[in-house]
Amino acid sequence: MSAQLDLDEERTLSDKASSRLTQAIVTGELAQGQKLSEADLATRFGISRGPLREAIRQLEGMRLVTRVPHAGARVVMLDKPMLADLYRVREALEGMACRMAAQAMSQEEIDTLFVLLNRHEEAINAADGLAYFQSEGDFDFHFHIALGSRNQMLIDLLVGELYQLLRMCRYRTSHLAKRTRPALQQHRQIAEAIAERDGDLAELLMRRHISGAWKSISQIMETNP
Amino acid sequence: MSAQLDLDEERTLSDKASSRLTQAIVTGELAQGQKLSEADLATRFGISRGPLREAIRQLEGMRLVTRVPHAGARVVMLDKPMLADLYRVREALEGMACRMAAQAMSQEEIDTLFVLLNRHEEAINAADGLAYFQSEGDFDFHFHIALGSRNQMLIDLLVGELYQLLRMCRYRTSHLAKRTRPALQQHRQIAEAIAERDGDLAELLMRRHISGAWKSISQIMETNP
DNA sequence: TTGCTCCGGATTGTTGACAATCAGTGCAGC
DNA sequence: GCTGCACTGATTGTCAACAATCCGGAGCAA
Numbered sequence: 001m002s003a004q005l006d007l008d009e010e011r012t013l014s015d016k017a018s019s020r021l022t023q024a025i026v027t028g029e030l031a032q033g034q035k036l037s038e039a040d041l042a043t044r045f046g047i048s049r050g051p052l053r054e055a056i057r058q059l060e061g062m063r064l065v066t067r068v069p070h071a072g073a074r075v076v077m078l079d080k081p082m083l084a085d086l087y088r089v090r091e092a093l094e095g096m097a098c099r100m101a102a103q104a105m106s107q108e109e110i111d112t113l114f115v116l117l118n119r120h121e122e123a124i125n126a127a128d129g130l131a132y133f134q135s136e137g138d139f140d141f142h143f144h145i146a147l148g149s150r151n152q153m154l155i156d157l158l159v160g161e162l163y164q165l166l167r168m169c170r171y172r173t174s175h176l177a178k179r180t181r182p183a184l185q186q187h188r189q190i191a192e193a194i195a196e197r198d199g200d201l202a203e204l205l206m207r208r209h210i211s212g213a214w215k216s217i218s219q220i221m222e223t224n225p
Numbered sequence: 226m227s228a229q230l231d232l233d234e235e236r237t238l239s240d241k242a243s244s245r246l247t248q249a250i251v252t253g254e255l256a257q258g259q260k261l262s263e264a265d266l267a268t269r270f271g272i273s274r275g276p277l278r279e280a281i282r283q284l285e286g287m288r289l290v291t292r293v294p295h296a297g298a299r300v301v302m303l304d305k306p307m308l309a310d311l312y313r314v315r316e317a318l319e320g321m322a323c324r325m326a327a328q329a330m331s332q333e334e335i336d337t338l339f340v341l342l343n344r345h346e347e348a349i350n351a352a353d354g355l356a357y358f359q360s361e362g363d364f365d366f367h368f369h370i371a372l373g374s375r376n377q378m379l380i381d382l383l384v385g386e387l388y389q390l391l392r393m394c395r396y397r398t399s400h401l402a403k404r405t406r407p408a409l410q411q412h413r414q415i416a417e418a419i420a421e422r423d424g425d426l427a428e429l430l431m432r433r434h435i436s437g438a439w440k441s442i443s444q445i446m447e448t449n450p
Numbered sequence: 451t452t453g454c455t456c457c458g459g460a461t462t463g464t465t466g467a468c469a470a471t472c473a474g475t476g477c478a479g480c
Numbered sequence: 481g482c483t484g485c486a487c488t489g490a491t492t493g494t495c496a497a498c499a500a501t502c503c504g505g506a507g508c509a510a
Contacts, residue, residue, distance in 0.1 A: 013494070014494095051494065063378070157314065
C-alpha cells in the first residue's frame with residue numbers, strides 16, 4: 001500500500017537495486033546481520049557491481065546497512081539499544097510532525113485521517129488475528145501525519161529512514177504486539193487534537209503514544225529473545 | 226576543531242572524496258546550486274569516476290547534494306523554506322538530545338560544558354568582531370550536548386547531517402548574526418538545567434533557544450537577499 | 451598445545467572503456 | 481516566422497578486468 005511504485009523502468013539500475021535491497025531487508029529476506037556479498041547480489045539482480053555498490057552506499061545513508069571498508073556491508077542489527085535510540089528519535093520527530101500537522105493540515109486531510117481511523121477499527125473488529133494489516137493501518141496513520149507537517153526534511157527523515165527501520169522491526173515482532181486497541185484510542189485523541197488545531201496537545205499526545213509503544217515493546221523484548 | 230581527522234590515508238578513495246566534497250560544499254568553495262561534474266571533480270581529485278560517484282551518493286544521503294538521474298548532482302540550495310524545515314527538525318532533535326543529556330551526561334562532561342561557556346565568553350569579550358570563532362564556539366556547545374545524549378542515532382543525525390547544513394548556512398550569513406550575547410546567556414541556562422538534571426527544562430530551553438535563533442535569522446533574511 | 455608467520459583464496463576497491471541518455475543547435479518544411 | 485526533427489556534443493550510467501586488501505588455515509617452532 002505505502003510501497004513506492006517500482007515500475008520495471010523506474011530509473012537507473014542503482015535505484016532499482018536500492019529498492020530491491022530495501023525491500024529484501026525490510027521483509028527479512030535478508031536477515032539482520034547478514035553479510036551482503038557484492039558479487040552474489042550483483043548476479044542475483046543481473047547487474048554489475050558498480051551500480052550495486054552505489055545502492056549499498058545509499059542504503060548505508062538510510063541506516064539499513066553498516067559498511068566497514070575492505071570488509072563489506074552487513075544488514076543492520078536492530079538490537080535493543082538501537083531500537084531504544086530509534087524510538088527516542090522517532091518520539092522527537094513525530095512529535096514535531098504532529099505539532100506542525102495540527103497547524104498545516106487541510107480540513108480535507110484531517111477528514112481523511114478520521115476515515116483511516118474508522119477503517120482501521122473495522123479491520124481490528126473483523127480479523128482480530130491479522131496483526132500485519134493492523135500494523136499497516138498504524139503506519140498509514142503516522143504516514144499521513146508526517147505528510148501533513150509540510151516539512152519536506154521531516155518527511156524524508158521519517159518516511160525515508162525511520163519507517164523503514166520500524167517496518168523491519170515489525171517483521172520480527174509483529175506477532176507479539178497486542179496493543180492495537182489502546183493504540184487506536186490514542187490515535188483518535190491525536191486526530192482530535194489536530195482537528196482542533198491544538199499543536200501543543202497533538203505533540204504531547206504523539207510523544208506519549210510513541211513513548212508508550214516503546215515501553216510496551218521493550219517489556220516484551222525482556223521475556224522474548 | 227570539530228573537523229574529523231582526515232589523515233591522508235583515511236581509508237578508501239570514496240571516503241576521501243566524500244570528506245573533500247563535504248568540506249568544499251560547507252565552506253562554499255562549491256557554491257549552492259552549482260552543478261557537480263563527475264569528470265571535472267574526478268580529475269581535480271585525481272581519482273576515477275567510480276569512487277566519486279559513490280561519494281556523491283553518500284553526500285546525497287547527507288542532504289548536501291540533490292541528484293536527478295541522467296542530469297547529474299547539484300549542491301543543495303539552502304533557500305528560506307528549506308532552512309525553515311531544517312530549524313524545525315533541529316529544534317525537535319536537539320531538544321530531545323538535551324533532555325537525554327540531562328540524564329546521561331557524566332559530571333565531568335557537565336564541567337567541560339561550563340569550561341566551554343567560559344572560553345566562549347572570553348572569545349566574545351576579546352575579539353568582538355570575529356563572528357567566525359563565535360560560531361565555532363556555538364557549535365562546540367551544541368556538539369557536546371549531542372554527544373552527551375548517548376543516543377548514537379541522534380548523534381549521527383545531528384553531527385553527520387544537520388550540523389553540516391548549518392555550517393554551510395553560516396558561511397553565508399555569519400557576518401550578519403549579532404546574537405552572540407543573548408545566545409551565550411541561553412547556553413548558560415541550558416547548561417544549568419542539565420547540571421540540575423532537569424530534562425524537562427533543558428529540552429524546553431533548548432527548543433526555545435533554537436526557535437529564537439530561527440526567528441532572528443528569518444528576520445535578517447527578510448531584509449538581506 | 452600454543453603462538454607465530456606465511457601463503458592462498460576470496461572479497462572489496464579502482465580503473466578505463468563502452469553504451470545510453472539528455473540538452474542545445476541548425477536545418478528543412480509548412 | 482514558426483514548428484518539428486535529426487544531429488551533435490557532452491554528460492551520465494554501466495560494465496568487465498585489474499589491483500589492493502583482508503581472512504583463514506597450513507606449517508613450524510617454542
